[in-house]
Amino acid sequence: MFVTPVTLTAMTLERYVAICLPLRHAELCSPRSTLHGILIIHSLSSLPCIVVLSIFFASASSASYTQFRRCSVEIFIIHTWQGHLRSAISQFYFLIMCMTIVFSYVKIMRAAKAASGEDKKSTWRGLRTAASLSTTDLK
Structure with a gap:
């Protein structure tokens, strides 16, 4: 029940490492x-x-143990509090996975924005640095 969402969350973390920590990707993803x-x-x-x-x-x-019924999770829940506990565990997993995915998504989007050059201030600094380097080369 939880293998697929947890796997997708792990894949999101792997993409985060590949994009935001590219120099450590080979080390962390061996x-x-x-x-x-x-x-x-x-x-x-x-x-x-x-x-x-x-x-x-x-x-x-x-x-x-001697009843003949189709096997499902519901037959293992005898008391109502067991259903509430199962629901709470599912909600906890969902919350942790959502927070992890949102964190990774925000960090990846910041890295993509910085790499795209939309940040005019850093682009202007880079151009000024390149221009000052080329003028010092001419002297």
Whole structure:
């Protein structure tokens, strides 16, 4: 349930590193780091399932194990507070992922704006520096 959104968030962070920290991209995105990233993604994605299953096994009666029903998350939620806890975990994940994506997007847009030359003041400084260098070369 959480693997795809967490993977997309990790991909956003990878793009942030590639654009905003290009000199460190090769160091941070090595095969070993990628393997660690995949393990972190799957660990974070499995935490909510582990919580729901642990609570179910701790609070379910023995009759719950012998029922023949289609397996879904809803059969593991016995008490209403378990549903609220599951909802709170999902909302927490959503909040963290949204904040991460927005942070990355803002930083990438700032880097793109700086690289595009829309900042007239820095462009003017660059031109003045280039002009002063060319006049000193002529002397």
